[in-house]
Amino acid sequence: MPELPEVEVVRRGLVPRTVGRTVERIELLDPRIIRRQSGGIDRLRAGLQGTTLTAVVRRGKFLWWRLADPDGVDTGEALMGHLGMSGQLRIATADGRSVDPGAPSEGPASDPLRHRRLSLHLEDGTRVDLIDQRLFGGLWTSPLVEAADGKLAGMGSPDALMPEGASHIARDLLDPAADLPAIARTLRARRSGVKALLLNQEVVSGIGNIYADEALWAARTRFDTPGDALSQRRALAILRAARAVMERALEVGGTSFDALYVNVDGRSGYFARDLNVYGRSGLPCKRCGTPIVRKKFTIRSSHFCPSCQRKR
Ligand SMILES: [Zn+2]
Numbered sequence: 001m002p003e004l005p006e007v008e009v010v011r012r013g014l015v016p017r018t019v020g021r022t023v024e025r026i027e028l029l030d031p032r033i034i035r036r037q038s039g040g041i042d043r044l045r046a047g048l049q050g051t052t053l054t055a056v057v058r059r060g061k062f063l064w065w066r067l068a069d070p071d072g073v074d075t076g077e078a079l080m081g082h083l084g085m086s087g088q089l090r091i092a093t094a095d096g097r098s099v100d101p102g103a104p105s106e107g108p109a110s111d112p113l114r115h116r117r118l119s120l121h122l123e124d125g126t127r128v129d130l131i132d133q134r135l136f137g138g139l140w141t142s143p144l145v146e147a148a149d150g151k152l153a154g155m156g157s158p159d160a161l162m163p164e165g166a167s168h169i170a171r172d173l174l175d176p177a178a179d180l181p182a183i184a185r186t187l188r189a190r191r192s193g194v195k196a197l198l199l200n201q202e203v204v205s206g207i208g209n210i211y212a213d214e215a216l217w218a219a220r221t222r223f224d225t226p227g228d229a230l231s232q233r234r235a236l237a238i239l240r241a242a243r244a245v246m247e248r249a250l251e252v253g254g255t256s257f258d259a260l261y262v263n264v265d266g267r268s269g270y271f272a273r274d275l276n277v278y279g280r281s282g283l284p285c286k287r288c289g290t291p292i293v294r295k296k297f298t299i300r301s302s303h304f305c306p307s308c309q310r311k312r
Contacts, residue, residue, distance in 0.1 A: 002083045004061055004172055004206030005249035010089055011058045011156060014128070017091050018065070019055060021122035023048045033117035033130060036165075037140035047077055047141040048120070059154030059175065060205025062166040063089075064142075066158065077141045078163040084136025088112075092119070092127035140165070151177040172206035173243035174250070184235035187227045194230060195223035195302060198242065207242050210278045213303045215242035217277040222309040223295075223302040229312060248274065277303045 002010070026048060028034065028041055037044045048067070054074075055066040064078040081089065090112065112131050118139060120128040130139055142163035147153045153162035155175055171178040183204050187197050197203050198212045207215070216223055218241035219234060230238075276286050281294035281303055290307035 002061065002087065003208045003211070003246075003249070004174065005246050007061050007063060007083060007206075008058060008155065008174060008250060010083070011056050011063055013091075014056045014063075014089060015156065017126060018053050018122065018128060020052065021124055021126060022050065022052045022070075023120055024123045025049065025121040027119040027121060028117075029119075030117040030135070032135050033132060033138050034140055036138050044139075044141060047075070048079060051075055053079075053122075055156055055158050057154045057157040057162070059162065059166055060169045060172045060201060062154075062163075062169060064163050064166065066161075074144075074161075077143050079139060080142050080163045080165050081130070081139045082137050084132060084134065084138070086115075086134045087130060087132040087137030090129045090131055092129055142166070149177070149179075169201050169205045170203055173204060173239060174206070174246060178204075180236060180239050181232070183239055184230075184232055187235045187238075188230050188232065190227040192227055193224040194221060194227055194235075194238065195297060197227050198238070204239070204242075206246070209300050210275070211242050211245050213278045214245045214276055215239070217303075217305060217309060218244075220308050222304055222311055223297060225312055277305065279303065 051067040067075040142165035144161040219237040285305035
């Protein structure tokens, strides 16, 4: 599954290849990819054709393009996208093949020939392909609303406007406008276990299972510690650790630890060395030597050191 650092790499790849270009035509190959579009393909075409893409913005794992009409006036809508479980946004080359604008894709591979669901044809000949094997991703337009805190709406945003469809999502930890002390206070105001809170997109967005386990190990906190049992200092330490793990993933091209771990191939060993706790059950804790434990947590599992991360 594309994780936050991977989506950020995609965003950075799309900026130089799409911003400033006008949408000439939409090619829809599979209507399921626009199921979240109210009004269907006619509405999508009406909202996009002839508009210019003016920015590519990201909050959590949501991406959106800002749109301007032929007079350069903001249309009041964004073109939103989500990659779901297996989605990829790729730029097609002149010979019709598509290349990933960011990191080489990992995880459940979507075949560019079989799984291309929609393409945006831009006026300069650029073709942006949405390729998605499992169809949990999608593209759709959404009206712009003001971000609740009035700050820049997300990475790459020119202002505080954001699509309504993403406005319930909290800021992520790579966002310079993320207010860590405020997020820490939100964690401490809840009774749920801290890991469930870290995975709650309305508290803080973009933290996946691996990042949560690694952050909790770094901050010596067990996954089921209630939020309201955390000190402000510990809550901040957890958030800073989560940010550090995601920044490391971004440095290596945004390829998620998750995908690499799942794809046990030649390269996974390199990244596995970087992980302190995830996927290491039975192996000694790198801090104290106690074997790491894996415990069922909702539909996934949590990895932790029973000695460094005690129940409190
Ligand atoms: Zn330990």
